[in-house]
Amino acid sequence: AAADVPTELTDGYHLVVDALRMNDVDTIYGVVGIPITDLARLAQAQGIRYIGFRHESNAGHAAAIAGYLNKKPGVALTVSAPGFLNGLVALANATTNCFPMVQISGSSERHLVDLKQGDYEEMDQLAAAQPFVKAAYRVSRVEDIGRGIARALRTAISGRPGGVYLDIPAAVLGAILPKAEGDRTLSRLVDPAPRQLPAPEAVDRAIELLASAERPLVVLGKGAAYAQADAKVRQFIESTGIPYVPMSMAKGLLPDDHPQSAATARSLALKKADVVMLIGARLNWLLGHGQTGWNPDAEFVQIDIDPKEMDSNQPIAAPLVGDIESVLDALAERTKPGQITAPSAWREELGARSAQNVAKMAKRLEADPHPMQFMGALKAVRDVVRAHPETYIVNEGANALDIARNVIDMHVPRHRLDSGTWGVMGIGMGYAIAAAVESGAPVVAVEGDSAFGFSGIEIETICRYKLPVVTVIMNNGGVYRGDDTNPYDDAPAPTTLMSAARHDLLIEAFGGKGYRATTPAEVTAALTEALASGGPALIDCVIDPSAGTESGHISHLNPKGITVGN
Numbered sequence: 001a002a003a004d005v006p007t008e009l010t011d012g013y014h015l016v017v018d019a020l021r022m023n024d025v026d027t028i029y030g031v032v033g034i035p036i037t038d039l040a041r042l043a044q045a046q047g048i049r050y051i052g053f054r055h056e057s058n059a060g061h062a063a064a065i066a067g068y069l070n071k072k073p074g075v076a077l078t079v080s081a082p083g084f085l086n087g088l089v090a091l092a093n094a095t096t097n098c099f100p101m102v103q104i105s106g107s108s109e110r111h112l113v114d115l116k117q118g119d120y121e122e123m124d125q126l127a128a129a130q131p132f133v134k135a136a137y138r139v140s141r142v143e144d145i146g147r148g149i150a151r152a153l154r155t156a157i158s159g160r161p162g163g164v165y166l167d168i169p170a171a172v173l174g175a176i177l178p179k180a181e182g183d184r185t186l187s188r189l190v191d192p193a194p195r196q197l198p199a200p201e202a203v204d205r206a207i208e209l210l211a212s213a214e215r216p217l218v219v220l221g222k223g224a225a226y227a228q229a230d231a232k233v234r235q236f237i238e239s240t241g242i243p244y245v246p247m248s249m250a251k252g253l254l255p256d257d258h259p260q261s262a263a264t265a266r267s268l269a270l271k272k273a274d275v276v277m278l279i280g281a282r283l284n285w286l287l288g289h290g291q292t293g294w295n296p297d298a299e300f301v302q303i304d305i306d307p308k309e310m311d312s313n314q315p316i317a318a319p320l321v322g323d324i325e326s327v328l329d330a331l332a333e334r335t336k337p338g339q340i341t342a343p344s345a346w347r348e349e350l351g352a353r354s355a356q357n358v359a360k361m362a363k364r365l366e367a368d369p370h371p372m373q374f375m376g377a378l379k380a381v382r383d384v385v386r387a388h389p390e391t392y393i394v395n396e397g398a399n400a401l402d403i404a405r406n407v408i409d410m411h412v413p414r415h416r417l418d419s420g421t422w423g424v425m426g427i428g429m430g431y432a433i434a435a436a437v438e439s440g441a442p443v444v445a446v447e448g449d450s451a452f453g454f455s456g457i458e459i460e461t462i463c464r465y466k467l468p469v470v471t472v473i474m475n476n477g478g479v480y481r482g483d484d485t486n487p488y489d490d491a492p493a494p495t496t497l498m499s500a501a502r503h504d505l506l507i508e509a510f511g512g513k514g515y516r517a518t519t520p521a522e523v524t525a526a527l528t529e530a531l532a533s534g535g536p537a538l539i540d541c542v543i544d545p546s547a548g549t550e551s552g553h554i555s556h557l558n559p560k561g562i563t564v565g566n
């Protein structure tokens with residue numbers, strides 16, 4: 001009889017995995033432990049790719065850049081308290097950079113945490129996460145898991161994307177209920193990132209302003225790359241003839257050698273532009289807050305999905321609130337043919353300055369001094385990678401970041417992944433792993449030797465999953481440089497690392513291929529061989545310890561004070 005037929009049961013673990021799969025989550029990046037080890041096992045058993053890391057910060061960075069590349073939330077999984085906290089830097093970095101990701105973390109028993117009775121890994125994780133994320137939610141009942149997952153995914157991807165924290169206490173994961181009842185609590189998101197169209201009058205106001213400009217300029221931010229409206233961005237730029245400057249992660253949206261690129265005439269462009277259109281770029285420190293180096297009379301047109309972004313740093317004369325693709329569609333629709341045309345005198349002025357600066361850079365790149373300098377090593381990387389445009393470039397450091405950004409040109413969208421808006425070190429291996437896992441394409445991670453140290457243990461993860469990632473370390477033996485001295489005693493100076501460090505031997509410990517390069521020619525040979533192998537490799541480029549400047553191109557941000565410098 002019906003009464004004695006056993007009811008099929010389910011539990012919290014299964015509901016989390018079912019809800020994720022129902023909403024097209026196909027990969028989880030994490031570090032296992034109580035109370036989520038079985039969640040990782042179950043996800044893997046049910047066909048979700050689980051990528052196991054050595055530190056939660058790197059797993060979180062991987063989830064964040066997966067979100068940026070896929071335009072759907074990346075998912076990180078952490079254990080309670082210390083594991084959760086380790087993931088927060090990546091969750092905050094995702095929020096600052098507007099990358100969609102969800103960090104799911106197990107947490108301890110609510111009744112013990114709330115009475116501070118000293119539970120295992122006790123912490124009020126929901127409260128701890130709040131200040132650093134776009135939103136934070138806790139699921140307190142097993143029947144709310146479906147709602148919690150749906151809510152977290154929608155919040156991460158809709159509007160301005162960002163990092164969302166989802167807290168699931170151990171007791172909820174372990175709760176059991178009839179499967180039929182559990183299944184009814186699951187739902188698939190409908191239109192999680194709805195298009196947001198601009199008002200027609202806002203579009204007309206922007207067209208007026210752009211049409212009146214003598215010296216118009218477009219700034220392409222990583223939001224323009226994230227939008228995956230590449231043809232429409234290119235169409236807008238080429239149909240108006242407006243020169244553009246790409247921010248670092250927008251490089252490649254149009255090829256860096258595009259005739260309208262003003263990247264190599266950036267200071268002249270900012271100083272003289274009279275109407276500036278920001279597409280997915282914010283007027284923050286990376287653009288001198290629209291102040292330093294800009295024409296003080298410049299007027300701004302800004303496309304941003306968040307209305308609150310307008311006027312954050314400068315008055316915005318023509319705000320265009322909406323998603324970039326919808327705004328570009330509306331501009332195309334409402335602009336009369338030829339109405340917006342960049343004056344050729346302005347384009348020629350910028351073109352002439354670009355040609356001058358490119359010639360200067362070419363001279364510096366041709367020099368081949370010994371010991372090896374950043375320029376020589378990075379030119380070698382650039383020339384090898386040019387033949388493989390599908391290669392992702394991951395990049396972090398100070399000099400290693402700033403010089404590589406200028407030397408390594410990009411030709412396809414969303415293939416340069418770097419420290420971004422927050423200037424955070426430690427993104428390298430996580431970004432490289434996710435780019436390789438999500439795309440299957442080769443990845444070259446150009447790392448400062450200090451920056452590499454933040455996530456270097458993930459070389460083991462790269463080898464374990466046999467990923468096509470070549471880590472190229474600019475080993476100048478220091479944070480910024482390797483030649484600082486400590487005149488007071490025999491302890492190393494605060495900025496020095498070991499220039500004799502053999503990072504190439506590190507990867508051999510995990511079965512990968514290590515190379516040591518002391519000349520650009522050796523870099524070329526090693527990188528060519530490493531990319532051809534399709535497997536994990538590490539090239540330790542021995543760079544002159546006196547090469548580079550403190551903090552790279554942002555040394556002016558160091559407070560003056562009474563310097564103790566030697």
Ligand SMILES: Cc1ncc(Cn2c(C)c(CCOP(=O)(O)OP(=O)(O)O)sc2=O)c(N)n1
Pocket residue numbers: 396397398399400401423424425426447448449450451452474476478479480481548551552
């Ligand atoms: C998490 C974190 N810690 C510390 C810093 C400070 N910092 C640090 C430690 C950098 C590393 C610079 O050394 P490097 O070897 O990576 O690069 P170069 O020597 O080529 O300049 S760049 C930078 O801003 C940071 N930005 N982020």
Ligand SMILES: [Mg+2]
Pocket residue numbers: 448449450474475476477478479480481
């Ligand atoms: Mg260094």
